Amino acid sequence: MPELPEVETTKNSLLPLINQKVIDIQVRESRLRWPIPEDIHKLKGQKLIKLSRRSKYILAEFETHSMLWHLGMSGSFRICDGHEELRKHDHLIIQFEDIQLRYHDPRRFGCIIWLNAESQVKLIDTLGPEPLSDLFDANYLADKLKNKSVAAKVAIMDNHIVVGVGNIYATESLFNLGIHPAQAASSLSTDQVQKLVVEIKRILKQAIDLGGSTLKDYSNAMGENGYFQQTLLAYGRAGEMCVNCETTLENLKLGQRASVFCPQCQPLKQVTAAPKKLRGKSK
Structure with missing residues (x-):
């Protein structure tokens, strides 16, 4: 798509x-x-x-x-x-x-x-901010993610949170930052959120400069192909070696989308639930 x-x-x-x-x-x-x-x-x-x-x-x-x-x-x-x-x-x-x-x-x-x-x-007014606009910043994203238990990748692909961060560009952004795609969105640190905003903007700008990604038959109205696919480090490379550590890249499905990641460079951090308060009077 x-x-x-x-x-x-x-x-x-x-x-x-x-x-x-x-x-x-x-x-x-x-x-x-x-x-x-x-x-x-x-x-x-x-x-x-x-x-x-x-x-x-x-x-x-x-x-x-x-x-x-x-x-x-x-x-x-x-x-x-x-x-x-x-x-x-x-x-x-x-x-x-x-x-x-x-x-x-x-x-x-x-x-x-x-x-x-x-x-x-129906189609426009419910959309989140443009990712390349000033409205999409670390404070905004942190506020949107603080109560989100869904996977980080699912959250940044939600058009109600921010528009246009599709599968290719979400995969690449998370890989470059060492964030596991299934990491709970609410568990991202302030530093990770800040870096994620910067990386999403960088990736999208680079992709636009390179004319987008031609993975199958995409071309613009002048018949010109995109070249961003030549820079891909994770998307579409499941089963191949990580360019950073040579671990085999793995794939999982999140939100019905393939999510390629490196198990070594993008470890899944377990979120420990806060202990429940004991009910009743203590003995």
């Missing part, structure tokens, strides 16, 4: 569409995660004014309407001149003045919907 760096890279690759007017729209398959709106043709004649990102959503602002785009599990946008042969899973074609935009999604779990009051409340 495209994660925050891939969505940011995709958004940036779509910037040539800014100030381009929509000339025509063709819906070849409307059945995505939610149906493509039947009235999407309202965009005809409108210029695309602004593109931004919130979590893994791309927000496309036209002159009088706005759309919310999500790549889902396998979605991608492609910019072309319109003469390329259509592919089987090209579900939406938007013809701009000089450029054609195609949305491709084999698994059809992405979405192309209106950004309105309903979708804003």
